[in-house]
Amino acid sequence: MPWWTRGPISARCWEVHETMDATSTLLTGAGYWNPLAWLLGLVVAIILAWLIYSMGEKGYKPGTAQAEPFISGNKEPEKGMVHVRAGNLYWGYLEALRGYYDRLVPLHSGNLHDYILWYLGITALFLVLVVIFS
Amino acid sequence: MIPAFIVENSPALMIIVPLVAAFLSPFIGRISSTVRSIWVGGAMAVTSAIALILALDVYSAGTRLYVFGASAASAAIPPDSGGIPIRIIFEIDPMSALMLVITAISGFSIIVYSLSSERSHTGLESYYTLYLLMITGILGMVSTGDIFNFFVFLEILSLASAGLIAYRIDGGVAVEAALKYFVLSTIGALAILVAIGIYYGQYNALNMAMIAARMQFSVLDQVALVLIIAALAMKCGAVPMHFWTPDAYSMAPSSITALLVVASQASLYGLFRTVFTLYNVTLNAATVGWLLIILGVLSMVVGVTMAIPQKNVKRLMAYHAVSQTGYMLLGVGVGLAVLGNQSLLDAFGYMAMEGGIFHIINHAMYKGLLFLTAGAIFLRLGTYNLNRMGGLGHSMKWTMLFFVIGALAIAGIPPFNGFASKLMIYESVFVFNPLLAVIAMVVSILTLASFVKVFHSIFMGPALPEYAEVKEAPMPMLAGMGILAVVVILFGLFPGIVVESLIAPAAHALVDQGAYIGAVLGGA
Numbered sequence: 001m002p003w004w005t006r007g008p009i010s011a012r013c014w015e016v017h018e019t020m021d022a023t024s025t026l027l028t029g030a031g032y033w034n035p036l037a038w039l040l041g042l043v044v045a046i047i048l049a050w051l052i053y054s055m056g057e058k059g060y061k062p063g064t065a066q067a068e069p070f071i072s073g074n075k076e077p078e079k080g081m082v083h084v085r086a087g088n089l090y091w092g093y094l095e096a097l098r099g100y101y102d103r104l105v106p107l108h109s110g111n112l113h114d115y116i117l118w119y120l121g122i123t124a125l126f127l128v129l130v131v132i133f134s
Numbered sequence: 135m136i137p138a139f140i141v142e143n144s145p146a147l148m149i150i151v152p153l154v155a156a157f158l159s160p161f162i163g164r165i166s167s168t169v170r171s172i173w174v175g176g177a178m179a180v181t182s183a184i185a186l187i188l189a190l191d192v193y194s195a196g197t198r199l200y201v202f203g204a205s206a207a208s209a210a211i212p213p214d215s216g217g218i219p220i221r222i223i224f225e226i227d228p229m230s231a232l233m234l235v236i237t238a239i240s241g242f243s244i245i246v247y248s249l250s251s252e253r254s255h256t257g258l259e260s261y262y263t264l265y266l267l268m269i270t271g272i273l274g275m276v277s278t279g280d281i282f283n284f285f286v287f288l289e290i291l292s293l294a295s296a297g298l299i300a301y302r303i304d305g306g307v308a309v310e311a312a313l314k315y316f317v318l319s320t321i322g323a324l325a326i327l328v329a330i331g332i333y334y335g336q337y338n339a340l341n342m343a344m345i346a347a348r349m350q351f352s353v354l355d356q357v358a359l360v361l362i363i364a365a366l367a368m369k370c371g372a373v374p375m376h377f378w379t380p381d382a383y384s385m386a387p388s389s390i391t392a393l394l395v396v397a398s399q400a401s402l403y404g405l406f407r408t409v410f411t412l413y414n415v416t417l418n419a420a421t422v423g424w425l426l427i428i429l430g431v432l433s434m435v436v437g438v439t440m441a442i443p444q445k446n447v448k449r450l451m452a453y454h455a456v457s458q459t460g461y462m463l464l465g466v467g468v469g470l471a472v473l474g475n476q477s478l479l480d481a482f483g484y485m486a487m488e489g490g491i492f493h494i495i496n497h498a499m500y501k502g503l504l505f506l507t508a509g510a511i512f513l514r515l516g517t518y519n520l521n522r523m524g525g526l527g528h529s530m531k532w533t534m535l536f537f538v539i540g541a542l543a544i545a546g547i548p549p550f551n552g553f554a555s556k557l558m559i560y561e562s563v564f565v566f567n568p569l570l571a572v573i574a575m576v577v578s579i580l581t582l583a584s585f586v587k588v589f590h591s592i593f594m595g596p597a598l599p600e601y602a603e604v605k606e607a608p609m610p611m612l613a614g615m616g617i618l619a620v621v622v623i624l625f626g627l628f629p630g631i632v633v634e635s636l637i638a639p640a641a642h643a644l645v646d647q648g649a650y651i652g653a654v655l656g657g658a
Contacts, residue, residue, distance in 0.1 A: 026554055026629040028561040029485040035549035035627050079525070083595035086445055086520030089587045094443055104440065108377060112314050115377045119318060122375055123325070123364035126425060130356050133421040 136187055144188035145200035145224040148234075148273050152181045156266035160259035167258065171249050174262040178245040181269060182238035189231035189238070193639060197653045199279075200224040210654050219341040219654055225279030227650060228639035232491065233276035233403050235636065236498045239621060240396045241269050247506055247614025248389040250607075251513060261301060267294035268393055275400045279654060281330050281412075282340045284404060285323065288369075291397055292319040299386040299394075311385035314378050322365035329358035342411060343654035346647055351416040359417065362408045363425070369401035372463060373432040376456045380440075383452035384518070388509025389614075391448065392502035395455055399494050402459065406466055406644060414647040415474050423471025426463050431570065433460030434577040442584045446518045447508050450588060451501070454544060457577060458497045464574060465490020465559045468566045473645070482562040487641040488633060489558030495636070496551040496625060500543035503618040507537040510607035510615070511592060520591040527593035529604045534593045536615040541589060543622050545582035551622050554629035 025034045060066060069076055076082075094101060107114075140147065155177030163170035192198050199207040202222040210219045226234070245265070252261055271291025278284050296319065300312035332355070334340055337348040349355060368375035379398075383391045409422055437457025444450035469487030472478035510533045511526065512518055527534045543550035546557075556578060564571035606612070625632050643649065 024628050024630050026558070026633060028558050029482055030561040030565070033548075033554065033557055033629070035554070035629065038548055039627070078599070079596040080598050080600070083524040083598065084590070085524070086587060086591035089590065090442060090583070093583075097439075100439070101443065104436065105443075107374075108380070108440070110381065112317060115314060115318055115375075116321065118377065119321065119364065119368050119375050122367075123360060126364055127357065127360045129425065130360050130418070130421060131353060134351065134356055134418045 140184065141187060141191055143200075144184050144191070145198065145226060145277055146202070148181055148184040148188060148277075149270055151177055151184065152266040152269045152273070155181075156263045156270065159262045159266065163259045163262075167253075170258070170262065174266065175245055175249055177266060178242055178269065181266075181273070182242040185234040185238040185273060188226060189234045192226050192228060192231040193635065197225065197227040197643070197649065199653055200226075218339050219344055222283050223279040223341060223343075223654060224277045225343065225650065225653055226277050227643040227653070228636075229403070229407070229491075229641075229643045230276050232495060232636055232640040233400065234273065236399065236495050237269065237272050237276070237396055239617070240393065240498050240502050241272075243614045243617035244389050244392050244502065244506070245614075246617070247392075247509070247611050248387075250610035251389055251509055252387065255302075257301065260297065264294040264297045264301075265390070265393070267291075268298065268390075268397060272397055272400045276403050279342050280340050281333065281342050281345065284342075285326055285330055288326065288401075288404070289323055291400065292316070292323060295319075295382075295390075295394060295397055298390040299382045301387055301390065302385070304385060308385040311378075311381040315382040318368060318378050322368050325361040325365045329361040332358040341654060342407070343651045346412050346414070347651045347655060349413060349416050351413065355413075355416075359408070359413060359422070363405060363422070366401045366405040366408070367429055367463075370398045370405065371433070371456045371459050372429040373436040373456060373460070376433065376437070379456055380449045380452040383455065383505075384446055384448040388448070388505050388512060391452075391509075392505040395501045395505070396498050398455070398459065399462075399498055402462060402494065409470060410473075410644045411647055411650050414645075419473040420471050423467050423469075423473065426467030426470060427570065430460040430463030430465075430467055431573055433457060433463060434574060435460075438577050438580045438584065442580065442587070445520050447511070447520055447523075447588060447592070448505070448518050450520075450584065451504050451508060454504075454581060454584065455497075455501055457581065458493070458501065458544065460577070461493045461556065461559055461574065462490045462497070464563060464570065465493060468563050468570075469641070469645070471566070479645070482565040484638075484641055484645075485558055485562035486566065487644065488637045489555050489562055491640050491644075492555035492558060492629075492633060492637045493552075496543065496555045496622075499618050499621045499625065500540045500550070500552055503536055503540040503615055503622060504544065506611070506615045506618065507533050507540060510611050513607060513611070514604045515601065520588065523592045524595045525593070525597040525601065526604065528597040529601065530593075530606050532612050533607050533615070536612075536619050537589065537593070539619045539622055541585035543626065545585055546578040547582065549626045551625035551629070554626060554633075558633075 024036045025032050155174065159170060159174055162173045188198065199210060201207055201210050204221055210223055211217060212220065252258060267290055271287045271294060274287030275284055275291065278287060296312045296316040299315055300309045302308045333345050336354060337345050339345055371379040383394060386394060434457050437453050437460060441450045441453035441457065444453060465486045469483045472483040514530065515523065539550065543552040546552045560571045560574055563574060
């Protein structure tokens with residue numbers, strides 16, 4: 001049946017809702033989650049953001065001196081020097097958890113003997129726990 | 135229309151096709167590399183199609199029984215066998231079918247990717263043979279109803295995996311990683327073999343349904359349970375037995391790492407099959423459930439915190455694979471912990487299990503996708519070192535898009551598939567123990583933080599002069615990644631229908647031990 005013959009718009013909206021509900025809604029026991037409704041909200045938010053953006057400064061001209069970085073009059077460093085490398089990220093996080101990492105990282109020794117000992121140790125521990133609690 | 139012969143014999147065909155194709159591949163390769171590519175690509179496509187046909191049949195018509203050496207499934211128990219199903223039997227219930235779907239999708243997309251990513255390497259006759267043997271091992275492990283047969287397929291998978299982890303050699307480092315994997319896998323397999331011996335000595339049977347029907351949960355059964363749980367938890371990379379994972383995952387070719395994720399999940403399947411189907415309510419569900427929960431929490435926390443400081447993108451992703459396995463153990467562990475209590479099972483146990491099982495398929499898709507993007511980057515840059523990367527968003531736009539999809543999915547950002555399964559785990563686990571749900575959410579936040587770092591390091595920033603000539607990955611590699619990306623998006627947009635049609639039947643099949651036993655002993 002073509003969409004224009006299906007009756008009033010409210011009824012058709014309800015049909016769309018029902019279809020969306022049946023295929024997309026995930027019941028989680030305590031609540032529900034509908035990604036299509038979420039996407040609809042996202043699209044509305046993007047349209048609003050675009051509307052606000054389109055009301056902004058019109059004088060911007062890409063490809064001119066306007067678009068070049070301004071570093072207090074200093075010459076722009078080489079491209080490779082500007083990029084913040086992975087090793088410089090999350091330094092603060094790693095420093096804050098230094099005590100944790102100082103213990104955790106050495107456990108990953110790369111030594112096969114250690115790997116086997118961990119495996120056998122956990123097997124023994126599980127054996128004790130399962131037999132005792134059973 | 136699909137011929138009835140194929141549907142009826144699909145359990146055998148999905149093993150025979152990759153097995154025969156694997157051993158013919160080196161000979162076919164003598165003709166030309168193009169013919170070999172068509173051969174292995176075609177074999178994988180046919181295998182995936184058969185696996186999907188079988189899965190569809192199971193989801194529509196119920197558990198499938200395939201008895202090797204008998205003309206019909208009703209001959210599962212020969213009249214002169216003393217009531218014991220002595221033949222090798224494949225029993226494919228919805229949980230097995232879900233694993234078939236995972237293997238079919240991943241296996242096909244990875245072979246499409248491999249045809250391009252490995253083109254310039256030598257030793258491809260071994261590569262494709264071992265690849266198809268890995269597929270055979272995984273499909274066999276998730277389909278068989280015979281525990282010794284499970285061990286055989288596990289060994290096929292382990293041997294093929296070790297060969298492929300060592301494939302690039304890489305100055306001996308890859309061989310060392312393969313050796314670690316191989317030694318640990320062998321010790322684990324030996325433990326499983328001892329457990330099988332215990333079952334056989336006590337129950338005079340190797341058929342899982344028969345063992346389950348006779349299960350007494352004696353001290354010997356407890357020993358066998360622990361041997362299997364520990365071995366398979368180690369094989370799926372659960373902390374603190376995960377140490378081989380970053381070594382092996384980072385040294386294998388990226389296409390193989392993506393398949394190793396599926397292989398690890400086949401071990402996870404074996405673990406779940408053991409506790410739910412072999413033992414079920416006979417075991418102390420709370421104790422074993424909490425063991426899985428603790429393994430899950432440790433895996434989540436240690437995995438993600440070890441991932442954050444990594445500089446090698448594949449080691450980082452490997453630690454995240456460990457972390458994501460934790461979610462699956464947590465979800466299914468909660469279901470197991472309340473197994474004997476029907477009201478708690480109905481209240482949140484099933485939901486937790488469904489969340490954990492949904493996360494298995496989601497993880498296979500997005501983690502496979504992420505490893506494939508890492509392979510595409512390595513193909514163009516020749517390094518996995520994040521400190522040497524940057525600005526690739528200018529030249530590898532499709533790879534960047536696929537990476538973003540995978541990264542958002544693993545971090546549990548809506549509307550991608552990872553969010554849906556994690557939401558199910560959060561809400562159900564919260565009812566069981568709020569602290570566990572909080573830990574799971576914090577781990578998700580750390581995962582997002584980790585992938586923000588990776589995304590920035592690889593793709594953001596100005597185009598670096600040393601990578602001025604870098605081009606986008608070849609089309610077949612993009613196609614392989616594209617297949618997984620589409621699944622990630624579709625499963626994220628329509629989680630309700632996925633859970634209802636694929637996941638919930640799998641969770642209920644896992645819990646319903648009586649149905650599994652009845653399919654064999656009832657002569658279904």
